[in-house]
Amino acid sequence: MKRFLTSLSLVAFLVGCGGGSTSTEVVCKEQFWNGVVALCLPAGWTVLEREKLEERGVPEQVLVAFQSEQAVSGQTPTLTVTSEKLPVALDSAAYSKASIRSVASLPGYTLIDSRTMQVEGQTVELHVFTAQPVDGEPERRFFQLSAVAANIGYTFTALTPVSISDQLQKEITLIMDSVRFSEPTAA
Numbered sequence: 001m002k003r004f005l006t007s008l009s010l011v012a013f014l015v016g017c018g019g020g021s022t023s024t025e026v027v028c029k030e031q032f033w034n035g036v037v038a039l040c041l042p043a044g045w046t047v048l049e050r051e052k053l054e055e056r057g058v059p060e061q062v063l064v065a066f067q068s069e070q071a072v073s074g075q076t077p078t079l080t081v082t083s084e085k086l087p088v089a090l091d092s093a094a095y096s097k098a099s100i101r102s103v104a105s106l107p108g109y110t111l112i113d114s115r116t117m118q119v120e121g122q123t124v125e126l127h128v129f130t131a132q133p134v135d136g137e138p139e140r141r142f143f144q145l146s147a148v149a150a151n152i153g154y155t156f157t158a159l160t161p162v163s164i165s166d167q168l169q170k171e172i173t174l175i176m177d178s179v180r181f182s183e184p185t186a187a
Helices: 002-014 050-055 092-103 166-177
Strands: 028-033 038-042 045-048 062-068 078-085 110-119 122-131 140-149 152-161
Touching (some): 028 045, 038 045, 050 062
Antiparallel strands (some): 028 038, 045 062, 062 078, 078 152, 110 122, 140 152
């Protein structure tokens, strides 16, 4: 539970201001691979380098973070990837369900949507909810996907304002739907 709250707080901490452009087609512009996690980034999303994360005091459990170049209601949508060594063997489905249970007790938690996805052939849930995990902060929308690779649990958490455009929702869904733990093949 503490790890999930830490993840949510870290994502909230990374949200900042920015600008960008509007588009309707959402496609993979850049394939990201850091030797552990692979995913597709649509146009307008950038990788936050480890140096930036360290400057902001983000702990090592955050492997990588991504940020939209377009602000929404004064906040910049952000996606973080956290990891934890699992004390017992779990498959991705069990870890995904445990992740959902752990955030369901957050203050102001409201389930918006849940959809089945495949990560490396294992079924997980993309869990979309609103919550206000930090007193004094506004309620936010979270997109969360958790999966396991080599007995390490990974949680992908995107944070946005509560109200977002269909375009931003498609961008985040594209990223989440592309999550893998193997090096992408050249297209």
